[in-house]
Amino acid sequence: MSELIQKFVQSILPWLSTHGLKILIIVLLAYFVRRFAKIFIDKTVRKLVVSDHFLSKEAEKKREDTLIRIFTGTFNIVVLAIALLMILQEIGVAIGPVLAAAGIAGLAFGFGGQYLIRDLISGLFIIIENQYRIGDVVCFDGTCGSVEDISVRMTTLRDLDGIVH
Secondary structure, eight states: OHHHHHHHHHHHHHHIIIIIHHHHHHHHHHHHHHHHHHHHHHHHHHHHSOGGGOSSHHHHHHHHHHHHHHHHHHHHHHHHHHHHHHHHHHTTOOHHHHHHHHHHHHHHHHHHTHHHHHHHHHHHHHHHTTOOOTTOEEEETTEEEEEEEEOSSOEEEEOTTSOBO
C-alpha cells in the first residue's frame, strides 16, 4: 500500500510543481484582483454619485450601495470566468471548443430567453435611473413592502407581515 502511495506521489509531484504552482498563482491573482476591484469600485462610485440629487444622506448611501453591489457582482463574475478558463487551459482542456460551445449556447439562450433579456435591461434601467432603492417602500401589482434587495433581474420585497416576495 505504501508503495502505491509512493508511486502516486512521485508521479504527481512533477505535475504539481509546474501546473499546480501556476493554478495557485491564478487563484491568488483572481482573489486579489477581486479584492482590489471592490475597493476601487467602492471609492469610485462614492466619488461619482452626485449628492445634490438626493433628499438625504441616507438616500445617497442607499443609491451608492446599490450601484456598488451591481458593479462588484458583475466584475466578480467576469474575473471568476476568466480565472476558470485559465485554470482549465492549465490542466490541459482546450478552451477554444469550450468558448465556441458557450457562444452557441449563448445564441440559443438569447433566442429562447428574450423575456429574460428584456427583464435584465429593464432592471438595469431601474437601477441606473434610481427609480427605487434598498429600504424604499414600493407597491407592485398590489403587493407593497420594503425593498430588501435589488439585482438586475429581481427586486425582493418584505411586506408588513414579514413575508418576502
